[in-house]
Amino acid sequence: MLKKYDFDDIDDRYDNFKRSNLGEEIDKLQRIVQRLKIPVLILVDGWESSGKGDIINDLTRELDPRYVKVELFDSRSDVDYLHPSVWRFWQKLPSHEEVVVFDQSFYSQVMNKDERSSDKLKQRTEELLNLEHMLLDDGTIVIKFFLHIKEKTQSKNIEALEDSKFRQFLLSDNDYKQNKNYEEYLEWFGKVLKKTDVPESPWNIINAEDRKLAAKTVLGITLEEITSGIERVTLARERADKSDRKYYIEDTQLDEFDLSKTISDKEYDKELEILQKEAADLVYDCYTKDIAIITAFEGVDAAGKGGAIQRLTRHIDPRSYTIHGIKAPTDLENSYHYLWRFWTKFPKDGDMAIFDRSWYGRVLVERIEGFASESEWERAYDEINHTEKVLTDHGSIVMKFFMYIDEDEQKERFEDRQEEPDKNYKITEDDWRNRSQWDEYIAAYEEMLDRTHTANAPWYIVATNQKKFARIEVLKHFINHIKEHLSELPES
Amino acid sequence: MLKKYDFDDIDDRYDNFKRSNLGEEIDKLQRIVQRLKIPVLILVDGWESSGKGDIINDLTRELDPRYVKVELFDSRSDVDYLHPSVWRFWQKLPSHEEVVVFDQSFYSQVMNKDERSSDKLKQRTEELLNLEHMLLDDGTIVIKFFLHIKEKTQSKNIEALEDSKFRQFLLSDNDYKQNKNYEEYLEWFGKVLKKTDVPESPWNIINAEDRKLAAKTVLGITLEEITSGIERVTLARERADKSDRKYYIEDTQLDEFDLSKTISDKEYDKELEILQKEAADLVYDCYTKDIAIITAFEGVDAAGKGGAIQRLTRHIDPRSYTIHGIKAPTDLENSYHYLWRFWTKFPKDGDMAIFDRSWYGRVLVERIEGFASESEWERAYDEINHTEKVLTDHGSIVMKFFMYIDEDEQKERFEDRQEEPDKNYKITEDDWRNRSQWDEYIAAYEEMLDRTHTANAPWYIVATNQKKFARIEVLKHFINHIKEHLSELPES
Structure with missing residues (x-):
């Protein structure tokens, strides 16, 4: 895919274009995608010292500065390492009124020579590809550039930076390493580019030998890809509700589930505090071992999620966990991928997050109320499984509680709430x-x-x-799950 | 203020109360403050190993977990050090539907023995007090606790933690240092508490010898202070528009300002790029010196803020700056202090943030449209001066541009915009x-x-x-301001 002789195939279509014309065009397109609420993500990768900064500057200065952002991803910081590696990209995604340029692309992580021998390479690549697919499916326009230069040009550019009083700090070990092992990198980059080429967002290899022409070409291709992206996304939106869904559950769980189980007050009083303290100790243990705990609670209204959470956390150090009550998304949250508001809340290693309702809203309330289209919530099952896998592959604990009551019990609880003045606020027409x-x-x-x-x-x-x-059950599951997880850890 | 014999003055008012009654009361009060949109901030400080965690847990478990957060402030992290020291508190303030507990209070920074000899002590204390006053003025309820224990009790608690498999990690050097130099700390804490006592939010010294009673007392005092806080805030809201404002400007600036200045196209073309490159180099220089640059642009509609910003940033590395177009605050932003949305955008050291409209909106559009009450925008001048001082005291560069055009020129530009199809989107009824x-x-x-x-x-x-x-002027001011700042830096 990436070859030495790419340099002969100069893309000079835009050579005779006036920059100012391209600028005006892109300015208009930006207003259109904004009006259509289509996020645009531009990934710029390439050789070190190939002029990424200049070319990005040339691109972004044509865009409305209030809706464009450049996000720099170089080495990961402390807090990045306390999360799955895709976490930092989620934090910086474009909302549906923004164009965001990533310097470098998320794939640079696997292009980096030092990570290529890592046994995580395959997993990382899949996680990143999956992220890109999720964004594309959600109607984001993704445009990918790789700036390609010759070995000699790279040497020359490095020398020029060395001589520049103000810019020499831009040089890093990587620049020299790449230049020294140019052939080796060439081959490797080629492999990664091939592996991460996606039909809806192919890599554009830019001949960056002539930086001015390269900048124009980037602008031109951006124009083209935004245009075709608009078509793809608007078409997908039209088709969104025409999916031909077939799904049969073989083993239903709930209709035969035994809801009659009870516990005596005496037993409850005996067990409760012991379990609460055990849970608290295990959370401390995870804290010292840098393991994040993520729990989600789902269930019909009045199923007792809040009460169970309160009992669960009774003896847990309040500084180590956060409870997120998930309501209807705000306008801001709605301007991102539906998983964004959860990615911004996933805890760092050692912390615990409890979700009172969760990302499963996508396949529950959003499905039933029609806030998500059928194709959207249909693909959410896979997206959710994938996301939870990213979390557990990172080493986090993920467990989910479904608090199940029957229709009669709910009715009783609703009536209770309505009658008691102190609980009255809990019940609304919606319920x-x-x-x-x-x-x-x-x-x-x-x-x-x-x-x-x-x-x-x-x-x-x-x-x-x-x-x-139910409260005792939640505590027991919580404790057993964590214990099991800890027992499976390799000896350190 | 903090004395040894505080231990004789046990506050046992709440001893005979039932926890569950206190719990129900606080639950109701929380719903009331939430409905009235009053944020509640509870600062819990005290001796190390005095049981802060337990007591905070006891308090928060009575509150609706979806609207309560505990924020732990121990040692500052990397990113905290790249901002003024109050920055990290701004990031975690309660919105107007939340109760947030800070463990520890922001004052713990100046209580910490190691900072007490610092020459920044006075400045830090003032910055923190100022933060508290801003919050109080804005209608936040602030409640402050200091957990007080005897030297012997502290030793005992430390020993108990040493023996606990799961909790021993909670111990730090600080615990031992305090215990070893108990008398010295006692005196110092007393001084800090006295200095940071505020009429609307006095310190509550809690005798934490008996942890259960202490927890109940904290709950009881929280109840009392939320109640009196509701009264204070609602009263202040009623009075908000009855201020008796008098302000005369002696030296007006604008009426005699010479707006006729021009530059020839030839001169412009000659100077522009040279200045742009100089600006870019200076921004690189600030980056390598870890200096943040914050610029705000104000001016009437069509004054040309956007164009000037575009010319200013032409050669600046796009990875080093962000442009924030400030629009009407969102619902989320409105649920915080008006400065919150800027504190979340101030750049870290080495980066640059450009604000296209800014915090000055408080004394401009919000003043004129009545979105802020007179007393609110009246006190904003001081708040803004203070905030900018915090930034520059930290070492950041702050400069503000007022782009001034006259009424006729604006009219011409509006008409231009209305006639040109490509610029038409820029003009609205509001303008x-x-x-x-x-x-x-x-x-x-x-x-x-x-x-x-x-x-x-x-x-x-x-x-x-x-x-x-104007564009040349902005560049010149920008360059001179940074140059001057750099020339005044002490040799490193």
Whole structure:
């Protein structure tokens, strides 16, 4: 894919174009994608000292500066290392009114020579490709450039930087290493580019020998790809609701689930505090071992998620966890991929995050209320499984609780809430309305349990008709899950 | 203020209260402050090993977990050091639907023995006090606790932690240092507590010898202070528009300002690129010296802020700066102190942030449109001066450009925009409406220039009737300001 003789194939289509014309065109296109709420992500990669900075500057100065951002990804910082490696890219994605340029692309991580021998290479590449696919599926326009220069040109550029009082700090060991082992890198870059070429967002190899022409070509290709991107995304939006869905659950879980289990008050009082303290100790243990814990709670209204969370955290150091009550997304959150608001909340290693409702909203309320189109929530199962796998592959603990009550029990609890003045605020029209969709919710829960119960991130279905029983159950699952995880760790 | 014999004055008012009653009360109060949009900030400080974690846990478990957060502030991280020391507190403030507990209080920074000999001590204390006052003025309820224990109790607690497999990691050098030099710390803590006692948010010294009673007392005092806080804040809101404002500007700047200055096309072409490259080099220089640059652009609509910013940044490495176009605050932004959205955007050392409109909106559009009450924008002048001083005291460069055009020139530019199809999107009804308030805006600009032009963060008034002249002017001011700043740095 990347060859020495790429330099003979100079793309000079844009040579005779006036920069100012290209600038005006791109300015208009930016307003169009903004109006259509299409995020644009431009990944710029290439050889060290190939002029990325200049070319990015040339591109971005034509765009409305209020809606364009350049994000620099060089070496990972402390906090980056406390998260899965894709985490830092999630934090900087474009919202649907922005154009964001990544310098360098997320693939630079696997292009870097030092990581190529790593046994994580395959996993990393897949995670990154998966991220790109998620963005494309979500209607982001992704444009990828690789700036290609000759070995000699790289030497010359390095020398020029060495001589520049103000710019010499831009040089790093990498520049010299690449130049010294140019052939080796050439071959490797070629492999990575081939592996990460995607039909909707192919790599554009830019001959950057002539920087001015390269800058114009980048501008021209950006124009072309934004245009075809608009077509792709608007078409996909039109088709979004025409999917021909077939999904049959073989083993349903909920209809035969035993909801009658109870515990006596005496037993409850005896067990509760012991379990709470054990849970707290295990969380301390994970803290000292730098393991993040992520738990999600789902269940119908009044299933007792809040109460169970309160009992779970009773003795846990409040400085070590955060509880996120997930409500309808805000306008800001809606301007990103639906998983963005969770990626910004996933805890760093050693911390715990508890989600009272979670990313599963995509296949529950958003499915049932039609906030997500069928193709959107249909592909969410895979996206969610993948995301949880990224987290557990990183070493985090992920567990999910489904708090299950039956229709009668919910009705009783609703009536309770309505009668007690102090609990009255808890019940709204929405709750009664959701109740009327009971069967739809149960079907959605069944499918969720069927498709997203995984070995690495299991669901625990908790019989919640009796609250006390449920609280003890949650604690026991929590404790066992963490214990098992810790017991499987390699000796350090 | 903090004395040994504080231990005799046990506050046992809450001893006979039932925890569950206190819990129910606080739960109700939380819903009230949330409905009234009053943020609550609880600062918990005290001796090491005095049981802060337990007591905070006891407090927060009574609150709705979706709206309560505990933020741990121990040693500053890498990124904290790349900002003024108050920066990290700004990032974690409560929104107006949250209760946030800081462990430890921001004052712990000056309580820490190692910083007490620092020559920055006075400045730090003032910055922190100022932060607290800004929050109080903005209608935040601030509640402060200091957990006090005897020397012997501290030794005992330390021993207990040493023996605990899961909790021993909570011990740090500080615990031992404090215990070894108990008397010395006692005196110092007393001084700091006295200095940072504020009428609206006095320190509550909690006798934490008996942890259970202490936890109840903290709960009880929180209840009392939230109640009195609600009264204070609602009263202040009612009075907000009854201020009796008097402000006369002696030296008006704008009416005699020479707007006729121009530059020839030839001169412009000759100077522009040279200046742009010089600006770029200086930004590189600041980058290598870890100096942040913050520039704000203000001016009436169509004054040419965007164009000037584009020319300024032409040769600056796009990876080193971000341009923030400031629009009306979002709902999320409105749920915080008005300066919060700028504190989350101030650059880290070495980076540059350019604000196209800025925090001055408080004394401009928010003043004129009545989005801020008179007392709110009136006190904003001081708040802004203080904030800019925090930034420059930290070593950052702050400069502000006022792009000035006259009424006729604006009219011409509006008409231009309306006629050209490509610029049409730039003009809205709002623009014409703002124009009808020309005199009010000019008066507000005059007062802003008069009250916030400071030696550390000056305003540059730029005659903008001819765009080319203005662009050159901005570049010259930018270059001179940075050069001057760099020349005044101590030799390193």
